[in-house]
Amino acid sequence: MVHTRFAPSPTGFVHIGSIYSVLLDFAVARKNHGKFTIRIEDTDRNRYVADAEAKLYEAIDWFGLQEDESSRKGGKFAPYHQSERLAVYQEYVQKLITSGNAYYCFCTTERLDQMRKDQQKSGKPPMYDKHCRNLSAEEVKANLDKKIPYVIRLKVPENIDIEVNDLIRGKIFFPSKDVDDQVLLKSDGFPTYHLAAIVDDHLMEITHIIRGEEWLPSSPKHVLLYQMFGWQMPVLFHTPTLRNPDKTKLSKRKGHTNVGWYQDQGFLPEAILNFIGQLGWTHPEGKEIFSLEEFVQLFKLEDVSPAGPVFDETKLRWMNGKYIREILSEDELFERIKKYLTLAISDQQLKKVIPLIKERLEVLSQVNDLLQFLLPEQQIDVELVKKQSKKTEEEIKKLLIDLQEALQTDEEWTVQSIELDIRNLKASYPDWGGRNYFMTIRVVTTAFPVTPPLFESIEVLGKELVLKRVESVINKL
RNA sequence: GGUCCCAUCGUCUAGGGGUUAGGACAGCAGGUUUUCAUCCUGUAAACCCGGGUUCGAUUCCCGGUGGGAUCACCA
DSSP states (O other): OOEEEEOOOOSSSOBHHHHHHHHHHHHHHHHTTOEEEEOBOOOOTTTOOTTHHHHHHHHHHHHTOOOSBBTTTBOTTOOOBGGGOHHHHHHHHHHHHHTTSEEEEOOOHHHHHHHHHHHHHTTOOOOOOOTTTTOOHHHHHHHHHTTOOOEEEEOOOSSOEEEEEETTTEEEEEEGGGSOOOEEEOTTSOBOHHHHHHHHHHHTTOOEEEEEGGGGGGHHHHHHHHHHHTOOOOEEEEEOOOBOTTSSBOOTTTSOOBHHHHHHHTOOHHHHHHHHHTSSOOOTTOOSOOOHHHHHHHOOGGGSOOSOOBOOHHHHHHHHHHIIIIISOHHHHHHHHHTTOOSOOOHHHHHHHHHHHGGGOSSGGGHHHHTGGGOTTOOOOHHHHHHHHTSOHHHHHHHHHHHHHHHHTOSSOOHHHHHHHHHHHHHTOTTSOHHHHHHHHHHHHHSOSSOSOHHHHHHHHOHHHHHHHHHHHHHHO
């Protein structure tokens, strides 16, 4: 059975790149009727952030990429917090010691730092110098008895080529002389990622390891561990790194990495998933817009391009707008917009105005700018009216008085009747250019030069408020 | 610096030994429209370089170049 996993460390906010991994984990598992597990890699006590795990699950739910097994859902491989599995790692690291594939290291941090400094100075790659690799059993025992702090390191074999098989990159060979004797067990008794992940992936029967490309350089260590334990290697797939416009790894400073930001802006989870899904992968029919269900059905891991794509926010915005105006129903849009609306606007009014704003919305949070004109307290700027009309105060005043009259007597107050009122009135003002005429009315009634369609806007505003606004401008002229 | 990965328009990509190298976003120019958008039409824009294989390489191979990732008792 196919079994994928997402194994985050709870160290902060949820990264958009994590969602890329999760999407692939989810899709591969679903497509093959397998399972998708979330395992929390909380082995670093220093970087632990308490609410990170809750944030993660919140994001998972928001995107609709729910896992089958996890710390919150349980499962047959529980526990899913690595911090609760310490005894397991101790057991396996002992096996490595016994089989001669790992060794105790008593080097101090100071010595290690000095060593690296020296290596850097002489232009050598910083690597452990294997100082404790050949300690005799007696020396080890003596040190242990003296309670000298220690770590346990991987004994990387000398002079071999380690073969890593990546699904999309093929076979990659690493000379073992370039592979460091990695720390497997820290002096606090916690495992490092390298030990914990391999042990858990095996014990949890993970078949596909889907993780970021940044793990590629350390994968020979993982291959070695599988060999030493005599375990079968899962399929390895390293996801292409998402990039900033300058091609560097997507980062906080140069782009938006926090899923929370996308939520706040009013990006739709469907649109984000669609967008991420077509990075490195193309729909077989070349479709740009496709649902998660469709993606799950058609996606093939081996078809992903290995080149790291730039995360193009502009295209994401376009796609988000596309979802808003073409994919979501108006009822659905109404429910979602409500969550972003901070203006005091009634549900009834909002519902009415949605057809007017849906094609003007790229992200949901823009609704607050677009609906400013509906606020009753909105003041009309006379200077702006003058500027848009390109007429004298007297001429404007004359028009507005006629407008007031025309609207006053409109008993229907429908888009059609309002349009008729205003177009009929235009006939009496042949010397007003169409653009200036309508712009004047737009600013007087809505307060803004840029608004949804004029007659519809006036209708939604209501007769009372519109007349009040016209009146207010007349009085200021 | 060592190791490893990668390479088609500005961006996301399709394609693949013989193509007018296709699409999408962004750009530009028109059209629709009382504004802004939407929508429609058109336009400009790419196979990193050098060898080799071949009748023929953008496509396959090698080498450069460029970009990236990584080198912790972090994941």
